[in-house]
Amino acid sequence: MTKFIKTVSINFLIFFVLVVLFELTCGYWFDKYNFGPYMREYRLKSNPYTVEFDGTSYDYIYLRNYHGFRGEEIEPSQIQAIIIGGSTTDERYKPEKFTITEFLNTKLKKDNIDLKIINAGIEGQSTIGHKYNFTKWFTKLKDFSPKYIIFYIGINDTDVQLAPRVNIVGFPNIEDENHVNNADGKIVDSIKRYIIRDSIKSSSITYDLLRKIKHKYYVNEDKRILYDFDYSKKNKIKKDFKFLNYEEVLNYYNPDNILNKHKRRIGYYLNNVDSLHAHSKKIGAKPIFINQLTSDGNYNEVLFALNYSLIKHCSLKKYNCIDLAKNLKGKENYWYDTMHTTPLGSKTIAKLIYPELIKYLKN
Numbered sequence: 001m002t003k004f005i006k007t008v009s010i011n012f013l014i015f016f017v018l019v020v021l022f023e024l025t026c027g028y029w030f031d032k033y034n035f036g037p038y039m040r041e042y043r044l045k046s047n048p049y050t051v052e053f054d055g056t057s058y059d060y061i062y063l064r065n066y067h068g069f070r071g072e073e074i075e076p077s078q079i080q081a082i083i084i085g086g087s088t089t090d091e092r093y094k095p096e097k098f099t100i101t102e103f104l105n106t107k108l109k110k111d112n113i114d115l116k117i118i119n120a121g122i123e124g125q126s127t128i129g130h131k132y133n134f135t136k137w138f139t140k141l142k143d144f145s146p147k148y149i150i151f152y153i154g155i156n157d158t159d160v161q162l163a164p165r166v167n168i169v170g171f172p173n174i175e176d177e178n179h180v181n182n183a184d185g186k187i188v189d190s191i192k193r194y195i196i197r198d199s200i201k202s203s204s205i206t207y208d209l210l211r212k213i214k215h216k217y218y219v220n221e222d223k224r225i226l227y228d229f230d231y232s233k234k235n236k237i238k239k240d241f242k243f244l245n246y247e248e249v250l251n252y253y254n255p256d257n258i259l260n261k262h263k264r265r266i267g268y269y270l271n272n273v274d275s276l277h278a279h280s281k282k283i284g285a286k287p288i289f290i291n292q293l294t295s296d297g298n299y300n301e302v303l304f305a306l307n308y309s310l311i312k313h314c315s316l317k318k319y320n321c322i323d324l325a326k327n328l329k330g331k332e333n334y335w336y337d338t339m340h341t342t343p344l345g346s347k348t349i350a351k352l353i354y355p356e357l358i359k360y361l362k363n
Contacts, residue, residue: 019206027205037198038136038187042068042122044215048224051093053342054333055230060095061219066212067141070119071096077143081361082120084130085152086185088292088340089121093227098343100152103350104357115361117150124185126156127272132186134279148361149285151276154292154310154325155339157269158302160184229336243297243330253301255308262305269306270313277319288360289314290322290353295335298325322356324349 028034035043045064050057065073069082070090083089083101091099101119108115122129130151138144189195201207244252259266273289280287291307298304307325314321334345341349 022205027203028208029203031203033140033142035137035140035202037189037195037202038140039068040189040198040202042187044211046215046219048219048221049093050224050226051095052228052230053094053336054344058095062092063096066215068120068137070099070101070121074118075143076141077145079118079144079146080115081117081148081150082146083117083150083152084125084133085121086125086129086156087121087123088155089119089152090123091119091121091340091346092123093229093336093340094343094346098346100341100346100350100353103347104354107350107354108358111358113358113361115148117148121152122185122187124156126160126184127151127153127269127276128160129156129185129187131272131275131279132184134276134283136187138283145283146285148288149280150288150290150357151273152290152292153273154303154306155294156184157265157272157306158300160265160268162265162268229342233336241295241332242299243295244299245329246298246326249298249304252298255304258301258305259309262302265302266305266309270309273310273313273319274317277317286320286360288320288322288357290357291325293325293328293330295330295332295338297328297330320360322353324352327352 042064044066045062047062048059049062050059052058062070063072064070067074067076069079083104089100091101096102096119099119101117101121105116108117120133122133125133130153189198249255276289277287289310291310293307294300294303304325307323311321311323311326313319328349334341334348336342
């Protein structure tokens, strides 16, 4: 019995040493492109969904690839354009073909334009989180140098919880982002023990290979998520649909008063926009900003203030911007809740965006 235990112990030790050598040789422990604790919840996802829109049920797999983008695998070096935003960009609860991103790609393909926009949306992110992407996500993508970065922004910035005013030396009217009390869809777990766990997992070649195999060949049908959005619209959204078009704004309230009322939030938002513009230019990409609306249109005065200010700021700074909020004439069947669009809503938005977007892409 002692001899058996000794043999097993020696074999286990040899196996352990071989695993350690394999990890140190082939793993990502010292790789500068190692994600560390970041992006674990947004990489190698393969989640089955069944959703129902307008009486039709759709079965699909929500995919996020190895590098964190929604959709099939693609090498970062091959990516020419990405679109960044929150859940209204990610559009998790729709088949990929019904997202704004894919409706735009369909139009590009139809016009024989050799360009595909890759979906980089992350639920919950405002411009705070988008800035975080540049320092903690995109820097971990080898040879990542897109020509265009499209920012679909505004909604999630309306409820960013600004901290008490902090004056930064030289910039008395700009908030200190380190004092903004908002987790904002950041791409790292906030619990210390999970940060350590995720760092180890992202460094291990063994764990990485197992996740790749699982992502490619295995879908857990027991975890299929079901959503009947037709039912939700009929039974959970109680208020009558009302949409305030841009042309009606002047008859509803005084824009100058709204802008003055939300001056502090606007300043913080535009400072983030400037930062995103600079980050994009730094990696050689042309930034394009698009504002957005919720299901009540311009009734949301904070969102109106941000959208209106963005376009004015773009004009002043000579940024590339598309004023969707001015042109969208909302209808009830464009949204399945107060914020997220139905397939028809996404298609309509893509149709409105495309003529202006193509001008920036061609130039």
